[in-house]
Amino acid sequence: MSQLKIRPLKNIPAEIIVPGDKSISHRSVMFAALCEGQTLIENFLSSEDCLCSLEAMKALGAECEVLKTDSRGKPVTLLMTGHGMKLREPLAVIDCGNSGTTMRLLSGILAAQNFKATMTGDESLQKRPMKRVAEPLEMMGAKLKGQGVKVTAPLTVKGGELRAITYPLPVASAQVKSAVLLAGWNTFGKTTVIEPEKTRDHTERLLAHFGVKVVREGNAISIYGGQKPEPKNLYVPGDISSAAFWMVAAAASPDSMLVLKNVGLNPTRTGVINVLVRMGAHITDAVTVGEGEPRGNVVVRGGETLRGTVIGGAEIPNVIDELPILAVAAALAQGKTIIKDAAELRVKETDRIAAVAKNLRLMGVPVEEFEDGMEITGGQPLIGAELECWHDHRIAMAFAIAGLFAEGTTTINGTECIATSYPGFEQHLEQCMTEPLNPEVVTKVVDHVPFRKSDSKAPSGTADSSS
Numbered sequence: 001m002s003q004l005k006i007r008p009l010k011n012i013p014a015e016i017i018v019p020g021d022k023s024i025s026h027r028s029v030m031f032a033a034l035c036e037g038q039t040l041i042e043n044f045l046s047s048e049d050c051l052c053s054l055e056a057m058k059a060l061g062a063e064c065e066v067l068k069t070d071s072r073g074k075p076v077t078l079l080m081t082g083h084g085m086k087l088r089e090p091l092a093v094i095d096c097g098n099s100g101t102t103m104r105l106l107s108g109i110l111a112a113q114n115f116k117a118t119m120t121g122d123e124s125l126q127k128r129p130m131k132r133v134a135e136p137l138e139m140m141g142a143k144l145k146g147q148g149v150k151v152t153a154p155l156t157v158k159g160g161e162l163r164a165i166t167y168p169l170p171v172a173s174a175q176v177k178s179a180v181l182l183a184g185w186n187t188f189g190k191t192t193v194i195e196p197e198k199t200r201d202h203t204e205r206l207l208a209h210f211g212v213k214v215v216r217e218g219n220a221i222s223i224y225g226g227q228k229p230e231p232k233n234l235y236v237p238g239d240i241s242s243a244a245f246w247m248v249a250a251a252a253s254p255d256s257m258l259v260l261k262n263v264g265l266n267p268t269r270t271g272v273i274n275v276l277v278r279m280g281a282h283i284t285d286a287v288t289v290g291e292g293e294p295r296g297n298v299v300v301r302g303g304e305t306l307r308g309t310v311i312g313g314a315e316i317p318n319v320i321d322e323l324p325i326l327a328v329a330a331a332l333a334q335g336k337t338i339i340k341d342a343a344e345l346r347v348k349e350t351d352r353i354a355a356v357a358k359n360l361r362l363m364g365v366p367v368e369e370f371e372d373g374m375e376i377t378g379g380q381p382l383i384g385a386e387l388e389c390w391h392d393h394r395i396a397m398a399f400a401i402a403g404l405f406a407e408g409t410t411t412i413n414g415t416e417c418i419a420t421s422y423p424g425f426e427q428h429l430e431q432c433m434t435e436p437l438n439p440e441v442v443t444k445v446v447d448h449v450p451f452r453k454s455d456s457k458a459p460s461g462t463a464d465s466s467s
């Protein structure tokens with residue numbers, strides 16, 4: 001078991017480049033594998049989750065030539081060769097590791113194949129509900145067999161001829177939306193998914209990139225079956241969910257000036273910036289490349305004391321993976337923060353509400369836990385503690401950042417899970433715990449950046465917004 005020992009913050013680096021976006025990397029290899037021909041993928045996230053998706057697509061008949069690797073020898077530039085929408089029957093059970101995205105999106109792809117395939121995953125993934133994809137895919141005509149009432153993995157999908165459906169999502173989930181759209185792509189009609197709240201739209205954008213038309217009308221997203229994708233090279237922007245850890249660290253440390261380079265700025269993912277600005281952080285983000293997936297630099301300047309806020313309503317799907325680190329920001333802020341409407345956190349890699357509440361309390365932060373969120377009273381000094389992360393990468397990284405602001409040492413057990421989404425996190429963290437080489441280099445260039453103004457308003461549908 002790996003362990004991280006966190007010492008108090010010494011330095012926020014002037015610049016951090018986070019690795020590629022996890023959601024987009026998964027989709028890039030899946031959709032490229034469904035094209036006939038070659039797609040070059042640059043800045044692929046070679047984390048364990050995305051490598052599971054890559055291996056799965058290879059097991060289903062795609063080929064992958066690695067053109068460039070990172071310092072660990074893992075692929076970052078890939079040339080994928082696909083053979084069209086009809087895949088090859090895999091010879092073995094597909095291992096999705098820790099990745100809900102792999103299992104749920106692949107369910108939609110497998111639902112349309114003329115064979116039976118089984119997917120499994122690690123202990124955590126085997127506990128996560130797959131009923132949410134089994135239900136609509138069975139309505140379309142596929143057969144899915146999992147374990148127990150939650151239809152957990154191992155999950156067997158027997159595909160076949162599918163019919164188009166209109167499906168109102170019971171939960172705001174981009175994974176379920178994507179599974180239904182991917183299955184609908186293989187029918188003869190129009191499949192529509194209606195979202196209760198807007199979720200990340202990487203599937204829609206990436207399908208469009210490959211020439212497959214997906215139409216959004218309000219909260220309804222439709223795809224017509226039978227459209228042939230055309231291979232087209234793509235570049236994966238940096239992951240804003242990984243950048244979020246450093247946004248909070250920089251926003252909470254008085255003398256920092258941090259530029260996060262080349263971050264994905266898709267508006268369905270930038271909620272974390274809105275929340276931090278509302279909490280008083282000085283942040284600005286500028287889209288420099290706008291086509292397909294917008295990306296650009298995010299600049300964070302520390303200084304203001306953060307203040308508590310309410311996070312809830314339609315904002316939740318946009319910040320769902322950032323809620324653990326936003327809870328840490330709340331602990332570092334003055335006043336109370338309420339996180340609500342976030343019951344989905346209970347069915348992630350671990351129960352993230354229970355995990356965050358437990359660890360914050362061990363660090364001396366008062367937390368009240370609700371079924372769908374928590375209330376955090378910030379502003380008390382954080383105390384170093386020995387913490388678990390329950391094999392959950394986001395919990396491990398969120399509390400590594402908390403440890404930077406704690407008195408004494410914070411130990412986090414089981415940090416090998418960080419490789420799920422952010423290889424290289426530990427190196428960036430080490431920089432924060434080491435004296436800066438040249439403290440003079442506080443970037444003057446960014447002094448002129450106009451920081452975003454907070455409108456001080458909580459999102460509609462939250463307690464704050466009515467006052």
Ligand SMILES: O=C(O)C1=C[C@@H](OP(=O)(O)O)[C@@H](O)[C@H](O)C1
Nearest residue numbers: 023101172173174175176320321
């Ligand atoms: O579609 C995706 O890539 C993801 C969607 C979200 O899950 P849900 O669809 O379960 O909300 C998110 O939590 C996950 O990390 C990635």
Ligand SMILES: C=C(OP(=O)(O)O)C(=O)O
Nearest residue numbers: 098099100101321348394
């Ligand atoms: C929930 C996450 O991923 P997944 O659902 O793909 O396991 C995450 O990365 O925080």
